[in-house]
Amino acid sequence: MTIPNTIFPPARVYAVEITGAELVTPRMRRIHLAGPDLVGFAAIPGQDVVVHLRTPTGPAHRRYTIRNLDATSGSLDLDVVLHGHGPGARWAEAAQPGERLEIFGPRGKVPLAPAARQVFVGDESAIPAIAEMAAALPPSTEITAIIEIADAAERQPLPPAVDVRWLVRDGGEPGTAELLAPALDELALPDADRHLYVFAESRVVRALRDLLLAKGVGPAEISAKGYWNKGRAMRG
Ligand SMILES: Cc1cc2nc3c(=O)[nH]c(=O)nc-3n(C[C@H](O)[C@H](O)[C@H](O)COP(=O)(O)OP(=O)(O)OC[C@H]3O[C@@H](n4cnc5c(N)ncnc54)[C@H](O)[C@@H]3O)c2cc1C
Known part of the structure; x- marks a missing residue:
């Protein structure tokens, strides 16, 4: 059985901008991130990024899975559960195009297993x-x-x-x-x-x-x- 690449690419900070956001379901919001820094970004399926958030009480860091990565144009999506509490959910609910932020990644050490x-x-x-x-x-x-x-x-x-x-x-x-x-x-x-x-x-x-x-x-x-x-x- 052929399983895609399981070498974990190195992680670093990337500067990105929110280019759009929409509801996938009533309780999940998709945030589109893009930027030249993301061109060539490498991740294996299921890896995530840490989003650096600014909150009234200081910085907070929350992990979200990388979706729809396009390393050629330099874009990816994050699908965030709007569970109603916490800086991550609040950020996703209010996120607007034009917001600049930093993400750190890719994170995550769970590769796909070769099983039928x-x-x-x-x-x-x-x-x-x-x-x-x-x-x-x-x-x-x-x-x-x-x-x-x-x-x-x-x-x-x-x-x-x-x-x-x-x-x-x-x-x-x-x-x-x-x-x-x-x-x-x-x-x-x-x-x-x-x-x-x-x-x-x-x-x-x-x-x-x-x-x-x-x-x-x-x-x-x-x-x-x-x-x-x-x-x-x-x-x-
Ligand atoms: C590897 C990895 C990948 C992840 N990928 C995703 C992803 O793609 N999308 C995503 O939405 N989340 C993802 N998560 C989960 C996300 O990081 C956590 O839900 C995180 O706690 C959200 O931060 P917050 O600031 O919204 O809430 P927190 O400040 O952490 O918590 C505030 C309150 O909200 C509650 N809470 C937190 N998360 C939930 C939830 N999901 N449902 C109900 N109550 C909750 C807590 O119990 C707490 O009472 C991932 C986590 C990991 C470790």
Whole structure:
């Protein structure tokens, strides 16, 4: 199986400008970034950038997955969950064309695995990574995504090869394993040639990883990363 480049490109600060922004869904806003500094920018699918934010109380740094990278023209998109709290969500809600900012990247150390069966599990914050990574997998890969969202309006297009199972909170609180754990537990997996990625709230990620280990999935068959902390701001 051929997997795209897994050499992590070097990271540095890039000066960029917001060239546009629009809602992808009612709770996710896409921010278009561009600038000559981004020409030649290299990243592997699912890597992210740290956005340097200025807030009334000082600088803050938040990580967002790189989407739709065009290294020739020097542009990329960030899809940000508008969850209503914190400097990252506030920035994305108010972001306007013309704003200049600095990003640092690429960050992230989760490469695609060479397995015939691949499963992505996560919440809204993981949709950008799931979309980018799934799109880069060889066409012969059997791909399932189990994604928790606030409501049905948060569904968004993913690569056609992905069998997507949307789990809708419908008023339930984000950052619990209540929907994801049973869905993952029920999923039939082959005994080998498989890989699972878990990107969600940190404690949820730990619970889902433990569930997979208890099901006999090996640590090397799991890529798990906490994307946010429930009730607590990210450091930075
Ligand atoms: C490698 C990586 C890639 C990421 N990619 C993306 C991405 O592409 N898009 C994206 O939107 N996020 C992404 N995230 C998650 C994002 O960095 C965090 O959600 C971050 O906490 C947002 O900062 P904030 O300032 O909005 O909230 P914070 O200041 O960190 O937190 C403020 C409050 O909001 C709550 N909160 C934070 N995030 C969420 C959430 N998603 N849902 C509900 N409540 C939340 C916290 O529990 C806290 O109570 C990624 C994280 C990592 C580590």
